[in-house]
Amino acid sequence: MFDFDRIIDRRGSHAAKWDSMAKLSGITAEDAIPMWVADMDFAAPPGVTEALMEEVARATHGYYADTGSWAAALAEWAGRRHGLAVDPAWVSPTPGIVSALGLIQQAVSEPGDEIVVFPPAYHAFRKIIRANGRSILDVPLEERNGRYVMDLEAMTAKLTPRSRAVFLCSPHNPGGTVWTAEELGALAQLCIERDLVLVSDEIHCDLVFDGARHVPTLTAAPEVADRLITCMAATKTFNLAGAHVGACITTNPALKAKLDARINAAGLGSYNGFGMTATEAAWRTGESWLDALLPYLQGNRDLLDARIEAAAPGARSMRLDATYLGWVDFSGTGLPPEEVARRVAEGARIFASPGEQFGPGGESWMRFNFATPRPILEDALGRLEDAFGDLRAAA
Numbered sequence: 001m002f003d004f005d006r007i008i009d010r011r012g013s014h015a016a017k018w019d020s021m022a023k024l025s026g027i028t029a030e031d032a033i034p035m036w037v038a039d040m041d042f043a044a045p046p047g048v049t050e051a052l053m054e055e056v057a058r059a060t061h062g063y064y065a066d067t068g069s070w071a072a073a074l075a076e077w078a079g080r081r082h083g084l085a086v087d088p089a090w091v092s093p094t095p096g097i098v099s100a101l102g103l104i105q106q107a108v109s110e111p112g113d114e115i116v117v118f119p120p121a122y123h124a125f126r127k128i129i130r131a132n133g134r135s136i137l138d139v140p141l142e143e144r145n146g147r148y149v150m151d152l153e154a155m156t157a158k159l160t161p162r163s164r165a166v167f168l169c170s171p172h173n174p175g176g177t178v179w180t181a182e183e184l185g186a187l188a189q190l191c192i193e194r195d196l197v198l199v200s201d202e203i204h205c206d207l208v209f210d211g212a213r214h215v216p217t218l219t220a221a222p223e224v225a226d227r228l229i230t231c232m233a234a235t236k237t238f239n240l241a242g243a244h245v246g247a248c249i250t251t252n253p254a255l256k257a258k259l260d261a262r263i264n265a266a267g268l269g270s271y272n273g274f275g276m277t278a279t280e281a282a283w284r285t286g287e288s289w290l291d292a293l294l295p296y297l298q299g300n301r302d303l304l305d306a307r308i309e310a311a312a313p314g315a316r317s318m319r320l321d322a323t324y325l326g327w328v329d330f331s332g333t334g335l336p337p338e339e340v341a342r343r344v345a346e347g348a349r350i351f352a353s354p355g356e357q358f359g360p361g362g363e364s365w366m367r368f369n370f371a372t373p374r375p376i377l378e379d380a381l382g383r384l385e386d387a388f389g390d391l392r393a394a395a
Contacts, residue, residue: 001292035351152187163196176318184220202231208294226255235279333391352366353368
């Protein structure tokens with residue numbers, strides 16, 4: 001029903017993934033492949049396209065009226081996919097999750113306060129914390145049995161009177177770790193004990209593979225509800241990043257009022273109608289598309305894992321339970337990170353995300369977005385095999 005092998009030429013369409021590649025990476029080859037920013041090269045669900053075409057055909061693109069249907073669609077989706085009961089009254093729409101993280105900081109902290117991050121973690125956490133004049137309190141993750149774990153003893157030792165909030169990726173980006181209910185509960189208890197706001201960025205929660213199950217933080221630790229803000233969106237799930245629409249969910253009316261005050265102070269109470277229309281349509285009509293996408297992404301993950309480790313002896317790919325962002329450690333190759341980066345960019349003509357962007361612990365890693373038609377992924381993997389061929393010959 002859905003052709004994920006179809007190659008859609010996105011060049012020249014204002015697609016940041018493709019059209020910003022040369023400027024940001026210096027890779028000017030016409031056949032360069034972008035495997036950096038987290039959007040997909042697949043057509044969105046047909047129901048989304050139909051809803052947008054109806055809006056275009058109507059030809060009257062005035063202000064969007066929030067009648068409640070958008071939050072209701074989100075609540076219904078969260079209930080169906082994750083068993084999470086959401087009251088639409090708990091929902092605050094925002095122009096994307098990253099901007100929401102900035103607004104949350106403004107609502108619950110002051111300049112100079114500390115925000116806890118578990119690196120290597122989503123690089124935009126670091127950017128938005130610094131942009132808001134707050135400090136990053138890094139609590140590096142540990143790798144155990146092929147997945148990341150949080151070191152809460154280290155976090156306890158590092159917390160100071162200026163620590164105000166925790167930014168958590170759930171599932172984690174990069175590395176694709178799906179946190180257990182026990183792990184989330186332990187973090188929640190520490191947040192309660194130390195009076196911290198817990199911000200659970202669950203934007204990848206729909207992109208979980210066989211053998212794993214996403215547990216919403218609110219489900220795992222309902223006792224933390226009065227200091228919890230859950231961030232969700234349809235944008236990663238359905239390839240709608242350009243919609244720039246996300247949601248913050250909190251059961252605490254006082255906390256929600258603080259966040260809404262920052263949204264209004266920034267003049268963000270008027271919503272992007274095209275984005276709201278697209279994301280509501282995705283939640284209401286996109287389930288069969290997602291059910292078909294997940295096995296395809298899982299196949300791409302398995303292909304990446306097998307081929308990249310064979311391409312460069314000593315390289316290893318962390319086994320993802322979620323996301324479409326391969327996380328590859330090149331430390332075992334014996335090559336310094338700058339040489340690995342050179343081979344990927346110059347030899348393979350691939351723009352991947354360097355691991356140091358994600359903070360401490362990412363220095364020897366690179367992130368590869370494999371949410372692309374398999375023929376493109378096969379091409380990219382063949383190029384990586386060529387770029388590291390001398391290592392195989394010497395092995």
